[in-house]
Amino acid sequence: MASTGQAAPPFLRLAAHPLRWCLLSSLAGSDLRVRELAALLDQPQNLVSYHLRLLRDGGLVTANRSSLDGRDSYYHLDLDRCGQALADSGADLHPALRRDIAAVDRPERFPAVAVLFACTGNSARSVIAEALLRHETGGQVRVVSGGSHPKPAVHPDAVRVLREKFDLDIADQRPRHLDTLAGQRQDYVITLCDKVREICPEFPDHPRQIHWSIPDPAAVGGYPAFARTAADIAARVRHLLPVLARPTSAGGPP
Template structure:
């Protein structure tokens, strides 16, 4: 059979029921393998096998937890997934060449969704996410950020946002205890340590975890790590905008 008649690899990868379920769970949050095993109702060995298939296919990435190096977090690469599915449609017929949809406009009269970003120090990742969501969402969302052990805002976080046209010079670190009495629609943890200590907030907000390394950590390589973090957050938040009204 010629290559032109062979289905794109992404269809084989996504077409398996277990892998499709894994992708659905990872589209909502970064998760550990034991969590995914419980969610899909399979043995851990089988879950790990399918995660390996998705990693080989470029749909899923993994990184060691910064809270416990014995744990591993898996993430769905939404940008890669979109590209591969777009290519699959175009391979069948030019008329099926998918065009990324724009985020839905805010509904008239609807209240903005309240989103809280959390990390340990509230010195870089969560502050950057707060600034990016405010900029990209406009009236659709209200963003805030906090940390479990706040420390001064990192100058490279201010610098990388300034290079994107966003001024964080007036931002200041906040303790997550300041928000325990406030209601949020979504709470997004950005580091593995704070995920474990995040208190329950009023109203049972939807929770999501984005397992991002601390760009200020000595082993991350200095300022380029802040650029990578800003790029990753920008991609994730652009995809988040499509779910704000869901």
């Protein structure tokens, strides 16, 4: 018989707090800044910062300095870490509740939705995301990408990482300007650059806005930076799949 003094697993102690659960739920849909979370949850910013620090200390949330304003940070929920922690918590209660999060089936069919990935140059992050989502959905989802200031060509390391890590070839792709996509219906607009998030054009029918705060690998330089970026985007795309497979309105919740 378990001792009555046995503590709950760390994940449950962290997630059970009402405000921290609201923070986790908010970050599950998009990367956000402290002031945005405070406004969304109608809570004092210092209180939100305190609980974000606890979530960071627990390894559930990470923070990236904004490329638009280096004094600001975007917070990101590590869904893989949360999934593993939740599975471990179930196993702590009873071995029969052990679940392998890697074994979760991916959706086989997707509704007719349109997704736009946007960044500044449309030469690395957004084209990687476009290629990976198109591949993961078997072409069922209409996916495009664009940039606010497109580069002359796709970065060669973006081409290389998709070819070597995912067996995908985008050598013939060319960056496009976001203005060329204006007026097209989008169900999801996903920005991967802090700068472009602020200037992304509006699209008809109020698509759902999602932000992935991902540093530009070209600014870091070198193929390893592109490999890390592609791995991050691949994980985010994997978590996006069940959201896209769920029949919701474009502006509705995930």
